Structures are given as C-alpha cells and as structure tokens.
Amino acid sequence: MxxxxxxxxxxxxxxxxxxxxxxxxxxxxxxxxxxxxxxxxxxxxxxxxxxxxxxxxxxxxxxxxxxxxxxxxxxxxxxxxxxxxxxxxxxxxxxxxxxxxxxxxxxxxxxxxxGSTTGLVTESPKPMTPAQVEWEHIQRTLLAHDGNVTATAKALGLHRRTLQRKLQKHSPGR
Missing domain, CATH: 3.40.50.2300 (Response regulator)
Incomplete structure (x- = not known):
C-alpha cells in the first residue's frame, strides 16, 4: 500500500x-x-x-x-x-x-x-492567445520579484491596482 x-x-x-x-x-x-x-x-x-x-x-x-x-x-x-x-x-x-x-x-x-501516462491524450501545442501571453509575462515578472505585487507592477509599467485586478482573474484558458 x-x-x-x-x-x-x-x-x-x-x-x-x-x-x-x-x-x-x-x-x-x-x-x-x-x-x-x-x-x-x-x-x-x-x-x-x-x-x-x-x-x-x-x-x-x-x-x-x-x-x-x-x-x-x-x-x-x-x-x-x-x-x-x-x-x-x-x-x-x-x-x-x-x-x-x-x-x-x-x-x-x-x-x-x-507513473503511467497511457491513455493520456497528447495534443499538439496550440498557439497562445494574447491573453495567455500576457498572463505568462505577468507570472514570470511576479516570480522574478518574489511575489511582490508593487515591484511587479512597477516593472510592468502598470498601476498596482490594475495588476491586482489582472491577478484576481483566473488564468486564461488554454
């Protein structure tokens, strides 16, 4: 077991x-x-x-x-x-x-x-939507700033509240 x-x-x-x-x-x-x-x-x-x-x-x-x-x-x-x-x-x-x-x-x-992957469907990658590209960029920048929203917003050239609103939304569908 x-x-x-x-x-x-x-x-x-x-x-x-x-x-x-x-x-x-x-x-x-x-x-x-x-x-x-x-x-x-x-x-x-x-x-x-x-x-x-x-x-x-x-x-x-x-x-x-x-x-x-x-x-x-x-x-x-x-x-x-x-x-x-x-x-x-x-x-x-x-x-x-x-x-x-x-x-x-x-x-x-x-x-x-x-450890089995049999039965899992592997699809060919689809191009990312603009919303997905933006989400990935925000996530990378947030990670680079250790989760600090203020520093991330400054690095992205966004107002802190704007970034917080974007983060409140769930990630765009894949």
Missing part, C-alpha cells in the same frame, strides 16, 4: 480526495491544511506528496524542499488552479516531479501516482 500525503487548504477537497484514494485500496492517505502542519509529523518515507501551490498562509513552492527533506517522497506533484509556464518551471526547479492544473480528476491523479 502506497503512503500518500495531500496538502491543501480546502478542507472539503482534502476529505473527498482522501476518501476516494483510500477507496481504491491502494493508498494510505494523510491530509494536512498546511506545509507547517505536515512538517510537525515524524519524518518518514512516503511514496508521494500532492501539494497545492496556493495555500492560505504560505506558498506550496516554498514548502517543496522542506517536504522533500522531511518525507523523501518518490513523487511530489504540484496541484494548482493558477497554472502557468513560469510557476511550472519554478516548481520543477525546486524539486517537484510533476505538475497538474486543477480541476483534476481522480483518474488522472491515480495515473500520475502510478
């Missing part, structure tokens, strides 16, 4: 995912609302960690090296509703082994946990 840790600040999502993974009979699942709470647990070897990128009080990105050192997972999969190329690259650079955009189905999570 594989040991899995799921870290997400959405308690309902945690309960549903934990129950559904355990119902398969293949996973022992521990859930936590924050990286800090997970790190309070005794160090142990786990098969995988599913980590939300945007936690209430902390960034999942910042927790990647700490979680890897503490639990030594075979896989560390980032889950996010704010997927962008810049955050994907940063997550991988920090040690994530995979990256999934929410909403993601249980079937796809299980495929990634098993």
């Amino acid at each position: 594989q040991k899995i840790i799921v870290i997400d600040d959405d308690r309902t999502y945690l309960q549903v995912l934990q129950r559904r993974l355990q119902q398969t009979g293949n996973y022992e699942v521990a859930v936590y609302a924050s990286v800090a709470t997970a790190l309070q647990q005794p160090a142990q070897q786990v098969n995988a960690i599913l980590l939300d990128m945007m936690l209430e009080q902390e960034s999942g990105l910042d927790g990647i090296p700490l979680l890897k050192a503490h639990f030594n997972p075979t896989q560390l999969i980032m889950l996010t509703g704010y997927a962008s190329i810049a955050t994907t690259v940063e997550a991988m650079r920090r040690g994530a082994t995979d990256y999934l955009a929410k909403p993601v189905g249980l079937h796809e999570i299980i495929q990634r946990l098993s």
